[in-house]
Amino acid sequence: MAKTDKGPPDYRQFLPPIIKENYGKWKYHEHVKPGVLKHVGETGELYSIRVGSPRLVSVDFIRDICDLADEFCDGHLRFTSRNNIEFLTPDQAKVDPLIEACRAKGLPVGGTGKAMSNIVHTQGWIHCHTPATDASGIVKAVMDDLFEYFTRDDLPNKLTVAMACCLNMCGAVHCSDIAILGVHRTVPRINHDIIRKGTEIPSLVACCPTAAIRPDPKNKSVSLHNARCMYCGNCYTMSPGMEIMDAANDGIAILVGGKVSNARSAPSFSRMVIPFLPNNPPRWPETTEAVRHIVEIWVRQARKGERVGEWIERIGWERFFTLADIPFSDKLIDDYVFSRETYRTTAAFKY
Amino acid sequence: MEEERKTPRLDELERGPWPSFVTEIKRAAVKSEAADDLLGLLEKSYEDKVGHWKHGGIVGVKGYGGGVIGRYTDMPEEFPHLREFHTMRLNQPSGWFYTSEALRKICDIWEKHGSGLTNFHGSTGDVILLGTTTSELQPTFDEFSDAGFDLGGSGSDLRSPSCCVGPGRCEFACYDTLDMCFDLTNEYQDELHRPMWPYKFKIKMSGCANDCVAAIARADLSVIGTWRDCIRIDQDEVKAYAAGGLDIQTAVCDKCPTRALHFNARSGELSVDGEDCSRCMHCVNVMTKAIRQGREKGATLLIGAKSTIVKSAFLSWVVVPFMKLESPYTEFKELLSRIWDWWDENGKTRERIGELIYRVGMGEFLRAVGLPPVPQMVFRPRANPYVFWPEDEIVKQEQQAAPPESGQE
Numbered sequence: 001m002a003k004t005d006k007g008p009p010d011y012r013q014f015l016p017p018i019i020k021e022n023y024g025k026w027k028y029h030e031h032v033k034p035g036v037l038k039h040v041g042e043t044g045e046l047y048s049i050r051v052g053s054p055r056l057v058s059v060d061f062i063r064d065i066c067d068l069a070d071e072f073c074d075g076h077l078r079f080t081s082r083n084n085i086e087f088l089t090p091d092q093a094k095v096d097p098l099i100e101a102c103r104a105k106g107l108p109v110g111g112t113g114k115a116m117s118n119i120v121h122t123q124g125w126i127h128c129h130t131p132a133t134d135a136s137g138i139v140k141a142v143m144d145d146l147f148e149y150f151t152r153d154d155l156p157n158k159l160t161v162a163m164a165c166c167l168n169m170c171g172a173v174h175c176s177d178i179a180i181l182g183v184h185r186t187v188p189r190i191n192h193d194i195i196r197k198g199t200e201i202p203s204l205v206a207c208c209p210t211a212a213i214r215p216d217p218k219n220k221s222v223s224l225h226n227a228r229c230m231y232c233g234n235c236y237t238m239s240p241g242m243e244i245m246d247a248a249n250d251g252i253a254i255l256v257g258g259k260v261s262n263a264r265s266a267p268s269f270s271r272m273v274i275p276f277l278p279n280n281p282p283r284w285p286e287t288t289e290a291v292r293h294i295v296e297i298w299v300r301q302a303r304k305g306e307r308v309g310e311w312i313e314r315i316g317w318e319r320f321f322t323l324a325d326i327p328f329s330d331k332l333i334d335d336y337v338f339s340r341e342t343y344r345t346t347a348a349f350k351y
Numbered sequence: 352m353e354e355e356r357k358t359p360r361l362d363e364l365e366r367g368p369w370p371s372f373v374t375e376i377k378r379a380a381v382k383s384e385a386a387d388d389l390l391g392l393l394e395k396s397y398e399d400k401v402g403h404w405k406h407g408g409i410v411g412v413k414g415y416g417g418g419v420i421g422r423y424t425d426m427p428e429e430f431p432h433l434r435e436f437h438t439m440r441l442n443q444p445s446g447w448f449y450t451s452e453a454l455r456k457i458c459d460i461w462e463k464h465g466s467g468l469t470n471f472h473g474s475t476g477d478v479i480l481l482g483t484t485t486s487e488l489q490p491t492f493d494e495f496s497d498a499g500f501d502l503g504g505s506g507s508d509l510r511s512p513s514c515c516v517g518p519g520r521c522e523f524a525c526y527d528t529l530d531m532c533f534d535l536t537n538e539y540q541d542e543l544h545r546p547m548w549p550y551k552f553k554i555k556m557s558g559c560a561n562d563c564v565a566a567i568a569r570a571d572l573s574v575i576g577t578w579r580d581c582i583r584i585d586q587d588e589v590k591a592y593a594a595g596g597l598d599i600q601t602a603v604c605d606k607c608p609t610r611a612l613h614f615n616a617r618s619g620e621l622s623v624d625g626e627d628c629s630r631c632m633h634c635v636n637v638m639t640k641a642i643r644q645g646r647e648k649g650a651t652l653l654i655g656a657k658s659t660i661v662k663s664a665f666l667s668w669v670v671v672p673f674m675k676l677e678s679p680y681t682e683f684k685e686l687l688s689r690i691w692d693w694w695d696e697n698g699k700t701r702e703r704i705g706e707l708i709y710r711v712g713m714g715e716f717l718r719a720v721g722l723p724p725v726p727q728m729v730f731r732p733r734a735n736p737y738v739f740w741p742e743d744e745i746v747k748q749e750q751q752a753a754p755p756e757s758g759q760e
Contacts, residue, residue: 001489002496004414005540008511009499011445011529014453015519024518024527028639039520046520056372056481058379058386059458059467066451066458077454079447079471081515081564088520106370120474125396126372126389127422127438127481129404134396136372137364144367169658170474175568175666203700209661234661240406247400260568262560262575263633264608267567267666281397282363305606305637338663 016076018046018090034153035109036095047095048086052108052118052143052150055083056126056136064105072098082118082160084111108150114157116149116295121163122170124182130233131165132182132250138284139163142180145288146295156302156311159295160259167232175258177308178291179270184231185249187212192221194241207238230336252277252287256294257309268309271317273324275331297324319350358390360397379467385482386466388430395426410437410485412492416545418502419488435484436466439491440477440503442511442536442543445529446519447472456498464491475553476513476564477503501540507701508546512536514556515563523635524558525576525648526676532556534680542691549698549707552691559644560632566656566667571704572687573653573667574676580645581625582634588641589621603634649675652683654690655705665705670717672727689720714739 015023022041029039037048051065065085069077073089080086085107087098099109111117119142122128124135142161149155162173165182173179195201204222205213212228213235221241235242254277258270273294277286294308301323302311312320321328334342364373376393379386392403407421418440424433441457457478461467466482473479483491492502503511512535515521517528535554536543542552555570557563559577566573593599599621604612611627612634614620621641635642652674653667674682690704693716698707708716717724726732 001413002493004496004501005544006496006499006501007537007540008442008501008533009444009453011448011519011533014444014448014450019519024524026518026520026522028522039522048520052370053471054370054372054375055470055472056375057469057471058375059462059469060378061375062454062458062469062471066454069451075451077449077451078516079449081447081476081513083472085471108368108370122474123470125393125402127404127436128402129406129422131402137397140364140367140369140371140373143369147368150369164658168660169664172474172565172569172658174658174664175565206699207661207701232660245401250400258568260562260565262562262567262631263636264606264631267562269664269666279400281400282360305602336663 014076014078016046016074016088016090018044019088022046031113031153032095034115034151035099035112037112044090045092047089047092049089049095049098049102049109050080050111051085051087051102052111053079053083053085054136054140055118055121065107068098068101068105072101080118082111082120084118108147110151110153113153114155115151115153116146116155116159116161118150119143119161119163119180120171120173122165124165128165128170130168130236130244132167132184132233132245133165133252133279134281135163135165135171135182137281138180138252138287141283141285141288142291145292149295155299157305157307159298159308161291168237173255174269175260175267176270177256177258178294179255179258180287180291181253181255183251183253183276184233184244184246185251185276186231186244186246187224187226187229188233188235188242188244190222190224191241191243192219195221195239197241199239199241204235204238204242207234209234247279251279252284254287254290254294257312259307259309261307264305265310265313270309272332273321273326275329294324316350322351356387356391356394358394361390361394376468382462383466383468385432385436386468388432389436389466389468389482392424392426392430392433395429404436410435410488412489412502414544415492415502416547417505417508418544420505421485422482433482436482437485437488439465439480439483439488440473440475440505440511441480441495442501442503443472443476443478443513445514445532446516447476448519448529453499457495457500460491460494460498464494474569475503475510477511502544504543504551506546507548507550508544508552509539509542509548510551510553511543512554512556513564515558517556517558521558522639523561523576523632523644525578525644526558526650527678528556528558528574528576530678531574531676531680534678535684538684548691548695550701550703552694552704556650559635560630561636567653568664568666569656569658570667571655571657572690573656574650574683575653576648576650577630577673578645579647579649579673582623582628582630582645583643584621584623585641585643586620589638590619592638592641593619597638599638603637606633608633649673652686655703655708657703657705662706662709665709667705669728670722672725686720686722693719712739 121135162176164171254274255270410421420438468481470479514528514532517524555566652671656667
């Protein structure tokens, strides 16, 4: 048996010499052009060439990028927190040939500075047991549609889009400029046999945030108060007997205006602006169109330096709905536990 | 295969300029029957508009309680190679730095034992190896272990800590995120590999307030680099930015959230009211060459972030405004163990630390882990008068009722 608890490989063995020499001593960086960063240290410069990836990749894809790293970067590369690949080289002369080689392999170069970065996303129908929609397919469709925004860097500010295929939000979409979120809209269908077979009923009852699930001792199962259910799917995680996927009613919600950076304004949550769009594979045209629409208005209307949320907070959400011509409904008014702080408690507002 | 698999819906996703995951599954399918079945299953989902994976079962490797996620299809007859299609998580190196040699090792081992499909990387940060059978789990792990890799976290354990690129490539790093991430991951191998807590616990380290790993949004303990003294301004570089066409008043001063910066257009000098600065990073971002962070660097510790399930999403909030972070991170680790002890003692099943604090109150938490309450912890103080007064701060009823002379010696 192999040794356990070795821990991850030591990152220091993977750092290129230029990084070892300038570790903690970087002076400044520049955005050379879309997809290319230059970091200047005491002993030289480091060029990072950022490349988009579908994230779900075969080992042959990884070998392809290894070939590129070997040819242009002495084998050095890294990945970013948004699933991009970054090739690392101290040699400026390698930058353009590397970009050409990436393009020849169909790898997009971009995503730096005031650009749209790669979409962080979840597993969806590829590998998840609770999805309300797919993830990779929607990401592919949206990135195809907004491709130009990945390859240019003259947007008002950076644009982070994230996709989560259910409310568990493994992709932590809740603080993104634009969040694409899979949602359920119908109550779970209780399979009493499965629950009787292997579900801890007290845990199942306790997991429901709205107390919609009640014990049903006579049946050795649970019952559901339908009107209280908000379709979060937490119960399905506790028991496979709470079947929540619903092909006819699952779909997508769009939330906008979140950020995690502390620059200028505090980190903030994304807010729902479209409660439901249909699941329409393979290209989800309603979703790609809705996202493009919001991005285009932001690019047109925002001041230099404003993230989506900063722009909307400046003009006001009421004004956003007018400008974007997105219908407002009671579904967009919070009625869960932290709702009151979102109600407008001033007589000053716009139209 | 008897006949070529037809996937008209998925084929549609091979068009367009963004690299296609469908093409990737097809590449893997050339060598792996499981990957080929995955194409068929996914096409079925695209037709049915539902997922075809069942609830996970408990699978794993010897000596570990986490790191493997069991997965079984609900259509084993049609897709026999997906009868078992488990995920393994490999703990990533700090900052996701690799050499091609290390990546090729991962590829070779995974191609031998699994579907050849991967995620570089999963949301928490691990390398995700998608799809292998129960009997292959142990041999896969053994080979990865021999090659210098280890499993990441899953279930109710410490999830693989992750960090930004830090001092490896960023002048904004206020502490060594790469080293701290590596150090903590090694220190807490038991917590990472053997689930023993109420629920998951995530630690993410960002070198500055730009927070490139979104620590404040998704880590139970968010470590965000900052400094305690004043930003440093290089007036020559300020003049160079102005000469280069930067509108310093509009792009920098007007966007300063505390209006702490002042640009004198006539002299071309930029000044700062140091006490007004909240260290948000905006000016440092825009004028990287001219404005540097202060010299006294460390991090702010924030607690409690998580996404929506179940009591709404939380952003982490401040519990330690400033802590110096240097190896071996003793002060940090001592605090962490007090936090874990308290959570382990008081948390309900599947209750994240943030939800527990919200349930029992911040005061209770601060007293339990021995942190002094400071105004940096809140945006503003409470607006209601409902203070839970501790007994030793109030005059007891019996003392009030007693005649004034009694009780005197």
